[in-house]
Amino acid sequence: MERWELEYLEKKFKTKVFNIHSKNEEHCFPGFAENFSGFLHKTYIENMNDNVPEEEELSRFGGLCIDFSHWQDGILLGNQDFNKKMKEAAKNFPVGCSHISGVGREMIETRDVVFPEIVYRGHAKHFFDNLKELDYIENFLEFLPDLISLELENSFAEQLKAKAYLEKIIFHK
Numbered sequence: 001m002e003r004w005e006l007e008y009l010e011k012k013f014k015t016k017v018f019n020i021h022s023k024n025e026e027h028c029f030p031g032f033a034e035n036f037s038g039f040l041h042k043t044y045i046e047n048m049n050d051n052v053p054e055e056e057e058l059s060r061f062g063g064l065c066i067d068f069s070h071w072q073d074g075i076l077l078g079n080q081d082f083n084k085k086m087k088e089a090a091k092n093f094p095v096g097c098s099h100i101s102g103v104g105r106e107m108i109e110t111r112d113v114v115f116p117e118i119v120y121r122g123h124a125k126h127f128f129d130n131l132k133e134l135d136y137i138e139n140f141l142e143f144l145p146d147l148i149s150l151e152l153e154n155s156f157a158e159q160l161k162a163k164a165y166l167e168k169i170i171f172h173k
Contacts, residue, residue, distance in 0.1 A: 001029075006039055017096050017147060018043040019065035022053040026115055033060060044096040049122060050074055052085040055092070063094030066143060067151070069101035069124035072136040076103070076123050090143045098144065099151040100166065102128030103136050127153045131165045138169055 009015040021027040022045050033040060044065035045053040058064060066086075074082040102125045110125065112118040128134060137144075148166075152159050 003036060006036065016042065017062065019046050019097055020044075021046050021048065022051060023057060024054070025051060026112070026118065042096075044094075046099070047071065047086060047089075049120060049124070050077075050079055050082050052082060052089050055089075058089065058093045062096045064089050064096070066090060066095055066098040066140075066145075067101070067124075068098060068137060068140050068143075069103050069151070071140065072103045073122040073124040075139075095143060095145045097147040097149065099149055100134065100137055101126050101151045102133040104129065104133050126151055128158075128162065131162060134162060134166055135169070137166060141170065144170065 006015075006018065009018075018039060020029045020032055020043060023030075025048050032043070036043070040061050042062050044062045045057055046065040046067050047053060047070055048067070049070050053064065071083070071086050074086070103123050104125060105123070107121060107123060108125060110120045112120065150159050150162060150166075152162060154162065
């Protein structure tokens with residue numbers, strides 16, 4: 001991306017925050033910190049499957065963008081170190097935005113869209129087959145920021161059902 005694109009998003013859509021992947025991941029945004037310095041304070045670093053962004057990186061940016069499906073996946077896969085690091089990062093840095101996706105019971109394999117040679121194995125997925133696959137968010141209510149996005153490939157109608165379902169979990173418990 002170029003600077004004008006971010007400026008366009010702010011002007012046209014009143015975009016308040018951005019998120020990118022950590023420098024340690026294949027979907028990183030090389031040179032972002034150097035080329036987009038005016039955007040660092042409103043850009044949040046996303047966690048991935050078993051990768052918690054480093055403190056040095058989080059402190060340079062706005063903070064953390066929690067992908068809750070990846071966090072839950074780490075727990076289901078028994079990665080206690082990842083879970084501990086996520087809790088520490090969420091307590092020590094601002095959580096400016098987040099993603100919620102489906103988390104199924106069965107382990108699945110998913111090919112990366114950009115790097116098809118990479119295969120992810122886990123429970124997190126960018127869709128849901130049943131609204132119950134969103135129930136895990138109950139485990140993370142204390143970490144929810146004001147800005148939550150659905151990272152789902154389901155139809156808009158299904159996403160609206162997911163939104164209503166999640167609102168019941170988040171606001172009525």
